[in-house]
Amino acid sequence: VPELPDVEGFKRVLSEHAAGRQITGIEVRDAGVIRGRTVVDFVGSLSGRVFAEPARAGKWLLAPTDGPTLLAHFGMTGSLLWAGPDEDLNGWQNRYDRVLFDVGTGRLIYRDQRKLRGLWLCAPEEECAALLARQGPDALGLTGRRLSDRLQGHRGVLKAVLMDQSVIAGLGNMLSDEVLWRARIHPARQFASLDTAERRRLDRSLQTVLRASAEQGGIPRTNRWLSSRRNAGGRCPRCHSALRTSRLAGRTSYWCPACQLAKD
């Protein structure tokens, strides 16, 4: 599931291959991912435009052009890929390629199996701001106490508050588990119950996890992170206890019963 670091990776794909280049063709294979516009309007508004440097806000990718801005949200299964001129586009996965942009000598592909979100166009600036207005500040831009300040006053289990995009934008299921495991805080704790040392650990953990994963363009594939053990029989990378799972905020949480005590 794409979270902040994955979208950071998609941003890099766009920046590396498409920024400064013209969109010379658009193939919409599935109109179901085009939101708020007709396909004709979408294609007409973007064709011939030149991509500028992309940006990210939470789990949104913003791709401005010299015309409207293209906004992408990847839902549960979306991704953005680059296919060079020699790349074989007939692989098994490609039935999920929904929209293809001809840019330079290759193609930028929006691929999404479940189509929970999709692609938006917005112009001018105010329209883009309105689309993003319901979410809180981007998690990567917040440091130290500013993170805790955002969490302050929100009731509900910490896991749910961390995943709430209106509080902090960018974290999903896996990142939230990783952050809480590293901070040694049980996912069902309440923020109000944390002592000073725990708050500090949470701040530090958020920064470490977000920075390291954003740099990689995804959660690092290392067995020192909890994310590598999300499977039956998975053990804590720190103390080797058998991990537990619980259903929190509608998602399966992984946590270590030895490292993350439920103190409430």
Ligand SMILES: [Zn+2]
């Ligand atoms: Zn442990």
